[in-house]
Every structure is written in structure tokens, then in C-alpha cells.
Amino acid sequence: MTNWIGIALGDVTGISPEVALKAVAAEVADDQARYVFLGDAECALRFNRKSGLNMPLKTFAGRHSEGRFFVANPSAEALPENLPAGSPLAARAALAALRDGAERCLRGELDALVTAPVNKAAIIRAGHKHFVGQTEFLSELAGTRRTAMMLLGQDEKRRWLRVALATIHISLKSVPEKLTAEKILLAIELAAGACRDLQLPRARIAVCGLNPHAGEGGEFGDEEIKTISPAVAAAQEKGFDVAGPLSGDTVFHYALRGDFEAVVAMYHDQGLAPLKAVAFDSGVNWTLGLPFIRTSPDHGTAYDIAGKGIANPSSMIAAIRLAKRLAKNK
Numbered sequence: 001m002t003n004w005i006g007i008a009l010g011d012v013t014g015i016s017p018e019v020a021l022k023a024v025a026a027e028v029a030d031d032q033a034r035y036v037f038l039g040d041a042e043c044a045l046r047f048n049r050k051s052g053l054n055m056p057l058k059t060f061a062g063r064h065s066e067g068r069f070f071v072a073n074p075s076a077e078a079l080p081e082n083l084p085a086g087s088p089l090a091a092r093a094a095l096a097a098l099r100d101g102a103e104r105c106l107r108g109e110l111d112a113l114v115t116a117p118v119n120k121a122a123i124i125r126a127g128h129k130h131f132v133g134q135t136e137f138l139s140e141l142a143g144t145r146r147t148a149m150m151l152l153g154q155d156e157k158r159r160w161l162r163v164a165l166a167t168i169h170i171s172l173k174s175v176p177e178k179l180t181a182e183k184i185l186l187a188i189e190l191a192a193g194a195c196r197d198l199q200l201p202r203a204r205i206a207v208c209g210l211n212p213h214a215g216e217g218g219e220f221g222d223e224e225i226k227t228i229s230p231a232v233a234a235a236q237e238k239g240f241d242v243a244g245p246l247s248g249d250t251v252f253h254y255a256l257r258g259d260f261e262a263v264v265a266m267y268h269d270q271g272l273a274p275l276k277a278v279a280f281d282s283g284v285n286w287t288l289g290l291p292f293i294r295t296s297p298d299h300g301t302a303y304d305i306a307g308k309g310i311a312n313p314s315s316m317i318a319a320i321r322l323a324k325r326l327a328k329n330k
Helices: 016-027 042-048 087-108 120-125 134-142 172-178 181-197 212-218 223-237 251-256 269-278 313-330
Strands: 003-008 032-039 070-073 112-115 148-154 162-163 204-210 242-246 262-266 284-288 294-297
Touching: 003 087, 003 313, 016 032, 016 042, 016 313, 032 087, 042 070, 042 262, 087 112, 087 120, 087 134, 112 313, 134 181, 148 181, 162 181, 162 251, 162 269, 172 294, 181 204, 181 223, 181 262, 204 223, 204 251, 204 284, 212 242, 223 242, 242 251, 262 269, 262 284, 284 313, 294 313
Parallel strands: 003 032, 003 112, 032 070, 112 294, 162 262, 204 242, 204 262
Antiparallel strands: 148 162, 148 284, 284 294
């Protein structure tokens, strides 16, 4: 079966359209997937032409459309050329494309959604004051709070790290307050489900401690005793193959050598720092728990190099490949 992959073009004043079109152009020889770029059509056509990619882009009219490469603009008007970085017009268009892609997935028009980078500060300045991130936006749109971020990537030896986060976009000082056994248990369950979706032979999950040395028996904090250990015990009672809390300074080493298929980290940088050390150019953000497949490259809008034609599409390529793999398995 041919899968339809939607790609939200993100913030067009950054590198998002560049990496999106470059990545699709790099993938076309490997399969027969069909791609729908969601966002400003004139921007997509302009970059397609200037870059020399020259993909035969058509207007998307539904799954019956003939061809492989399409554009669907959820906005009635085209964006002006040469918008400044972080333009409110571009930010609102990026959010409209994100919403449009999710709604098309929910309707069954698309089999997966890959989202190019947006800029949170620009979206907030454009009037969406409660925007926290794409993960939270899509979760609300889908009507679920049972989601988690997983970041995954492989090193030069093809060894994988897969990291699910118990908390996401909150300040470090608020992590102990916001961290709950329920959130940790959810991350464990979703990480194990991700291993099944990837059709891995096992789903061994390691859970990080919050404090140095996993609290050293309460010497450096009691979150491991009061919150993390009960969540791990509850997961074990449910039949999950899970261990922890384990010291955050060593657990990623064991995961990288293959002792665990996934790690549950307690906060954003605890999980992303080792992941980016291993797979800086090819890491992928996968939203677990949504009723549709959503992946994204693990980088930002990079305004400083936008328009120069030098953006590296490796992370977007990896995000597209994961989306296609998940769609095929599903």
C-alpha cells in the first residue's frame, strides 16, 4: 500500500521549507510514498525552482490525486516574499499548516504527519500566547493528554538511543513539583508501545533518577523514593520490563550498548543532551500517544542560515523515514 505523508512546512522565514523539500527529494528513489507539503504554496514552488530540485508539485485534491508531490495551502492568501525572520505572518501560517496536517490525519487523508520546525517565540508574539510547543498543540487538537515526546537517533556505529520524557517544556526548578508517578508511568507505557510499533524484539525500559546517583538513598533528594520508584513498581506490576531509578550519568551508556531499548528521562535536557551528543544531525522527535503518526526533525528554524541553501536535511530525512516506517508497520 502506498502511504501518504504530510509535511507541514513550518516557519518559512527559517530553514524549514529548505530541509523539507531537500529531504523529500532525497527520499523519492527509495519507495513509492506520496508527499503533501502543507503550507504556503508559492513558497514551496519558489524554493523548488530556485534550488533546482524541480519536483513536479501539484495542488492536492485528495488521495485520488494523480502524482507523487503535492501542495495544500490552508490559508486563502499567499505569504509575501522576503518576510523578516520570525514574522508574525509566517508564524501564523506555520501554525495553520500544523493544524491542517493534524486534521487531515484525523480524517484519514494522510497516513502520517512530519512537522518542520516552528519558532515558539514568534508564534507567541503573533498572538498565540498559550502556545508551548508542537507536541502540546497537537495533543490538545487530538483531544488527548496521554502523550509524551520520544527522541531517537543512532550514532556512527548504528547504535540507537530512544529517550521518552516524563516532563517536557517546563523550567528546571519546577520539575520536582510537576514530576508525578502518573507521568512517569505514562512515559514507561508509551515507550514500551513505541518499541512494539518499531517491531523491536524486546522492550526493556530504563528509568532515570532525578538527582545525582539516583538520590543516593535519599541523601540528595527523595523524589526517587517517593515518586520514581513507585512508578517503576507499578509498571512492573503491569508486566513491563522496566528497571530504575538508575543514575542519569550512566544509564545512557548502558542503553547505547544495547542493554535497554528505551530510556525514560525525568526532564527535557536530561534526555536530549545525551541524544544530541549521539545523533546531533539525525535525531528525530516522535510524539507518542497521538491517534496519528507525528514525527519532526530535532532542530530549530536556524534563522541565521535561512536562504543560503546550506541547511542540512539529515534530521528531516530521518523524520520522514521514521514516519514511513511507522505507517508501513501500522
